[in-house]
Amino acid sequence: ILNVEQSPQSLHVQEGDSTNFTCSFPSSNFYALHWYRWETAKSPEALFVMTLNGDEKKKGRISATLNTKEGYSYLYIKGSQPEDSATYLCASFGGANNLFFGTGTRLTVIP
């Protein structure tokens, strides 16, 4: 079992603000780090799969960085919009096809 932690648990930001949150995972035997976005009453949707230390990925206004040596990843949202409101889950791949998820960061963007 991998202990994956996310902070903060919840976050309220004003529309237009930029924000970021953290995923911490064990740095030993690292394989991959997944980020998912989960809107209420919808399916979790993959944002990024990251494997290399120092990797940085971007999709529109959302980007993520990865530090496998110290065991953390940051997710950034630039110019938050109300449609960005969702729970953001990270998951560390533990080998043997098992993804270990954090409890998520619940983001609310206030118009």
Added chain:
Amino acid sequence: DTEVTQTPKHLVMGMTNKKSLKCEQHMGHRAMYWYKQKAKKPPELMFVYSYEKLSINESVPSRFSPECPNSSLLNLHLHALQPEDSALYLCASSRVSPSTYNEQFFGPGTRLTVL
């Protein structure tokens, strides 16, 4: 079609009932997964099917019985469940197994309540 569908959306069952959850994908994915999520907890892996064969069973009680009739379908048969089994059951698929480098595509889940 990049969608994973799950039926039913909601299910209420008694402890003596037998019911099934269904999951379907038409993306040609060869790995399919069942996860269980309790409130305020992360999703936890239950089963993995790879090329229609059960590859992982994460010590799940036998009252949960998975079945993969073909590469597009995944069922979870439920029998003699306990109230503590009430949870959101998520199905997912990925192009291949293991999904180290491959994103998983999730369905919206079945909200199960056991009375």
